Amino acid sequence: MKRWLWQQRIWIGLLLAWLALALAALGVGDTAYRVDLPHLLAGPDANSWLGYDQLGRPVWERLLLGAQTSLQVALAVVLFSAVLGTTIGLLAGYYGGWLDRVLTGVIDVFLAFPGLLLAIGLAAVLGPGVENVIIALVVVGWVSYARLARAQTLSLRSREHVLAARALGAGTPRILLRHVVPLLLAPLGVEATFGIAGAVISEAGLSFLGLGIQPPQDSWGSMIREGTRYLLVAPHLVIAPGLALMAVVLAANRLGDAWRDYLDIKTRSGP
């Protein structure tokens, strides 16, 4: 495990950097919002090493605030969708019967929708804002956790250690919480890592379309949107948030991949 973590140091490092940016944003004061016309679209200088935007605001500070937004959204989306999805999948898989049939039906309906399109529709209906972005992405996101949890629970349900616990009179909540959920955590963790990448990119997408985070609040997506208008004169407005976005999504996806491979080898050669 230690060696594995060391092998993933680049990706873990990038994600930690993201976290650090978001925390650093707490220290950003009013300067991030102050309109400063002399510095309009100016390049980097001693005060702002990433330059200034179309209103003369420092890009570096806005990038920090954007990191905070994306982290907030990603954590909330992954947490809520994982809890909701896992609970539904767990119940469907464990109880089976008509409950399973109804829930699988619902899952299938959600899977049949193109995810981002549904989120766009929902965001349009709910209106812009961080909370609504989170709601829209949770509505789309819980399905994959539910499907995974259901499949895993189905196979764990008839595993002998669960039968032994039932023979020992353990009630359903105890069986689910102590004998099934702990064995689900690893695959769900992999799914959640991918979920982080998905949420970050979806939030940026919605904000880019103007359906997500609204000014003056900052998001990497809306920064890219505003920057595109000045692409030829001030490319740094797009490049900075673009690279940040790419780094975070890449890191989360690579980490998810590596984790999945790690678990796979483990399951092949026994615990």
Place this chain on the structure above:
Amino acid sequence: MAQQDDTQSILKVERLAVSLPDGTPILKGIDFELRRGEVFALVGESGSGKSMTALAIMRLLPEGLRYDRGCIYLQDTELLSLPEAAMQRIRGRRIAMIFQEPMSALNPVMTIGEQIGEALKLHLGLRGRKQRERVIQLLQEVGIPEPETRLDWYPHQLSGGQRQRVMIAMALACEPDVLIADEPTTALDVTIQAQILDLLKSLQRKRGLAVLFITHDMGVVAEIADRVAVMYHGEIVEQADTRHFLIDPEHPYTQQLLKNALPLRALKPAPKNQSLLEAKGIKVWFQQGGGWFSRKKRITRAVDGVDLTIRPGETLALVGESGSGKSTLGMALLRLNELTEGQILFDEQVDLATLNERALRPWRRHIQVIFQDPFAAFNPRMTVGESIREGMITLKVGPQDKASQRERVAELLQKVGLQPEHMDRYPHEFSGGQRQRLGIARALAVEPRLIICDEPTSALDVTVRAQIIDLLNTLQEEQGVSYLFITHDLSILPRIAHRVAVMQQGKIVEEGRVEQILRVPQHPYTQQLLEAAPKLVRTAVSDLW
């Protein structure tokens, strides 16, 4: 190959040593030779290195393992110094191999005809009609009925025994000089095992084949082998003619191995003449197919009207082949699967079949279970102490504070032959036999009066198997607990059972005292089962009474 001198060696292994990358030796310099037209058995328990020897000969060692020294001669060719391309021509063409699990060794998306044909095309260049004719001939030779039509079947359409026959046909397709058979009958039922052994013997005789037969089963050795080598921790500890070997083994390990493999009679205390559990008309039917709209449903009658009685302090062995419904019956008595019909009278007073889960809970402590697979039977995320303690908490057995519960866990661990300090370890830190002991400790924790043992010894080596059976017998003597012992292994019956019930296709076809069933079986199916048992076991059984 023309008839040659019988004693000519065809495969010779000299000082073969193989080790892990970290230097741990797997094979510690083994020597043996395989002669033309003989069956040479390599016997040992799991981890002794017998399968590794086979893979080493084929130059198919798992990644990371390396040859330290030694030579392998196939007639005059030294295999270890051969380039890979030349080795590929030897595999399949001159040395063929068959495995334990034919389903995973066959390609599920190719018909069996195509698969055998592929070998013929690759090594002999046979194509088209000639190839097809040869395939049919081979299938006929290994006893597949209607080979002209079965040729186009897929592996999943065949039974386990037939799949193994197809594997043998594939192995023999190119008329190899040497056949390596790695536990070819271990996954099969006894009756099928007997058929496959007969087939291998007759083919070997007809073709003058040299067979390297790898097995852990002494009964099978006695049945098929001309000479035997016993492996232990990567070394060959004894090598002899089979006949001499069975009568007068020299090495102490071999003596112990043989003793454990043979049926042994245990002096069992007589049970009281009353009923602890009485099952009447148990039926477990499963519905298969039938979704939302389809009306077609298939019903599988896994258990179809079973009556049985278990007395206090008694072991009732439930015997049958795979698919006979014996495990399903065990789970039904535990109320771990849905009962279609029937009564389960416990203590002559309460019918467990009518109770719901809540009402059943107080009775759960009286009936416990031990499973076959000691790897799946424990929650990998809980320490074994927590697992054993679980029943004391959920069923409120014994003291309810943590300290005294841990004390009880320590006592239980000692009782089943483990150490108290094992309590805080996780299941993967234990061996198979140790985990089976843990399973027994977990069941005992709630002081049950009946334990349903679902093939608890099938996954274990003979030495460990003997220890577990002795442990179960001791516990029965001390605590008067009853067992329903589900097994397919006839050789352990005299050692474990008071009475035996034989199950076939969901029904109990014969029931009686153990000596009665083993010596004068009445039902044709019981007779067939006993006939199929290796001769070594049969003679030993008849010597017991």
